[in-house]
Amino acid sequence: MTRYWPRFNRAGFEESVAPIDYLEWYIPRLEELRAHNLSFSGMQYNWNVLDLLGDTIADIAKPYMGDVDDPKEIIAAREGVNIENVLITNGATQGINIALLTAIAKIRNKSNGKITVAVESPTYAPIPQSALILADDVIRVNRYPPKDYGHWRINYEEWSAALKKSDILMITPISNPSGWFFHKDDLAWIIDQAKISNVTIIADEAYNDAYREIDDYCSIHSVAPNSISINSLTKVYAMGHIRFGWIVSDSETIAIARRIFMTFSGVMSSPAMRIGTKVLQQSSIVDEAIADYRSKNLPKLRSVFAKHGIVWNEPLSGVFGCFELPNGIHSELFADHYCKVNDLLVVPGTMFSDSMQNWVRVAWSIDPKSFELAVDALDRSLELALNQKQVNKSK
Ligand SMILES: Cc1ncc(COP(=O)(O)O)c(C=O)c1O
Structure with a gap:
């Protein structure tokens, strides 16, 4: 039988890379x-790109430097941070890779040569599977459905055992597929335990922007000191095809992430920057x-x-x-x-x-x-x- 769920180990792909x-x-x-x-x-x-860009559509493939408003300013204002805390990426999925590489770069020397990543399940497959490519070990930690109504919850014993062995924790605060945010007690506990165990939290917040009005809403970068939040225009703002995302963290972490981005991607594409900025302005x-x-x-x-x-x-x-x-x-x-x-x-x-x-x-x-x-x-x-x-x- 074909299996379609995310992988948390390399079984069958020890000298290769597993499919998504x-x-x-x-x-x-x-x-x-x-x-x-x-x-x-x-x-x-259905965004109308002609309306969004007007006459400037003719410049879509020209360099954008100094030519478009800085989208980092819009994101920084929404997140209550400075522009040094924001890096623009090619979508949230590249944000996952950059965040992971950044977290690894910061702890490589402290971890005896072996990086362990705890990853929440259920999940979006590129999260644990990026960790299988970029780190050494991956540990699965689960979020469980309620009997009938309410938050999906975590088991503190299970998560505590995993966090003690891990350097990094990857979570999706608005879980795909349940659509539920973390229970506030679980999130507070996770942040506390991550601090105690010196674990970097990477939060894929691709769905967060539709939840800003609910009680207990927060973006992880604003509540957990050693953390990186990831977001994009894909899910909430219906602009996935231009590949426009961002990560938010403290300024030193973002400076490292920027070097990694430049190493792998150079600069963002002009059409993505031009269209993405307009979408952010009209979100x-x-x-x-x-x-x-x-x-x-x-x-x-x-x-x-x-x-x-x-x-x-x-x-x-x-x-x-x-x-x-x-x-x-x-x-x-x-x-x-x-x-x-x-x-x-x-x-x-x-x-x-x-x-x-x-x-x-x-x-x-x-x-x-x-x-x-x-x-x-x-x-x-x-x-x-x-x-x-x-x-x-x-x-
Ligand atoms: C949790 C999560 N993050 C990220 C993505 C994709 O985001 P992007 O298109 O910005 O890479 C998805 C898509 O299904 C997702 O479920």
């Missing part, structure tokens, strides 16, 4: 162009669209789950969440059979963890008209899957 397995499932399904799509964890907003347009999509789409989703008796642990903000299929239905069977016959794409939990085989991620990141049709398709898919299972059970 989930893309082998997801890309062919995207290429099928199913009529209905609840698979996008990122907001789908409130998407903030409003998210609020609109949430208010129009979520009631429809809730009523489908209620109709089928499915526990729906709705996250406090954002545009995606996940649910457990009843009767032990496998999520890949659900996506590839029951949803496919209804021309619907959803994301199986197996893309995020081997412990999520019966879970499905759905998103309300598309315009309300398309969402209404997609959620009807979800309703039909659940009807079919649950009835089929009843028939099988009664045989």
